[in-house]
Amino acid sequence: xxxxxxxxxxxxxxxxxxxxxxSIVAVFFGIAAIIVGLLLNIGVIESYSIQFMLFGVxxxxxxxSTRGHFKRWFVGxxxxxxxxxxxxxxxxxxxxxxxxxxxxxxxxxxxxxxxWDAESSDALQAGDIAWVVANHGIKLVVSxxxxx
Numbered sequence: 472x473x474x475x476x477x478x479x480x481x482x483x484x485x486x487x488x489x490x491x492x493x494s495i496v497a498v499f500f501g502i503a504a505i506i507v508g509l510l511l512n513i514g515v516i517e518s519y520s521i522q523f524m525l526f527g528v529x530x531x532x533x534x535x536s537t538r539g540h541f542k543r544w545f546v547g548x549x550x551x552x553x554x555x556x557x558x559x560x561x562x563x564x565x566x567x568x569x570x571x572x573x574x575x576x577x578x579x580x581x582x583x584x585x586x587w588d589a590e591s592s593d594a595l596q597a598g599d600i601a602w603v604v605a606n607h608g609i610k611l612v613v614s615x616x617x618x619x
Contacts, residue, residue: 478508478522495538503529562603564618567611569599580613589613 485501507526510516516525567580567587573595580589580601593615595601601613 475508475512478504499533500530502533565603567601567603567613569595569597569601572596587611
């Protein structure tokens with residue numbers, strides 16, 4: 472196996488390792504290794520020092536110039552609150568079924584077919600009807616009396 476093939480194999484392994492790491496770093500080292508292997512294969516470079524220098528420079532240039540763009544594609548994108556407003560406010564005033572007895576002000580309710588953790592200052596029992604009056608994060612605040 473010649474050194475050019477080794478560079479290309481290392482590059483492919485680095486790119487595949489990104490599937491496990493998801494830090495979007497190894498892929499740039501892999502691309503740089505493949506480029507060095509191809510340049511070595513066609514005879515553009517020969518010395519070991521040039522190979523390693525080119526690998527280092529290409530890796531850093533690729534990493535710092537394109538990582539931000541790739542990261543959005545692979546990691547995902549989270550919308551700001553201005554782009555996708557919260558829908559929790561829509562649920563205030565909604566009727567819920569109490570799923571578990573409330574002990575020490577905490578229990579579970581069913582809203583739109585989904586169970587939610589809930590808080591209430593009322594003594595609610597399983598099977599009771601309550602209304603959503605607020606939310607604290609993903610925990611609903613419910614009351615036995617319907618809000619106005």
